[in-house]
Amino acid sequence: MTQIKTYNMKFRSHYPPLSYKGIHSGQWYVICSSDGDGWVKVDRRYSWTELEKNWDRITYSKQNKPTKTKRKEWKVKGSKGNVYKIVNDKGFWSCSCPAYGFGRGRDCKHIKQIKYEKTNT
Numbered sequence: 017m018t019q020i021k022t023y024n025m026k027f028r029s030h031y032p033p034l035s036y037k038g039i040h041s042g043q044w045y046v047i048c049s050s051d052g053d054g055w056v057k058v059d060r061r062y063s064w065t066e067l068e069k070n071w072d073r074i075t076y077s078k079q080n081k082p083t084k085t086k087r088k089e090w091k092v093k094g095s096k097g098n099v100y101k102i103v104n105d106k107g108f109w110s111c112s113c114p115a116y117g118f119g120r121g122r123d124c125k126h127i128k129q130i131k132y133e134k135t136n137t
């Protein structure tokens with residue numbers, strides 16, 4: 017649905033509105049996002065300065081902030097029955113098994129296991 021707007025209009029749009037002329041009709045439009053005004057019929061070309069001034073910007077509340085990565089711990093049973101503690105502290109992985117100690121920071125099989133489970137669940 018299109019509508020002709022007159023002076024002092026506001027273009028409700030999520031992204032910056034765009035001045036556009038129909039190739040066949042010669043009709044000028046201001047293109048807004050579909051969750052805003054959509055395609056608005058206008059009488060002339062609008063410069064970016066005008067568009068920016070009349071841009072009624074749609075902003076979405078940013079409540080879905082990613083939670084800060086907290087320290088996470090897992091316990092994995094080793095092949096010999098020992099239980100090892102794997103820790104992810106702000107993206108840094110460590111494990112209490114001897115292999116991790118020898119690996120000088122490299123992922124041991126327990127860390128790999130947890131990472132694999134994380135990405136496949």
Ligand SMILES: [Zn+2]
Nearest residue numbers: 111113124126
């Ligand atoms: Zn380990």
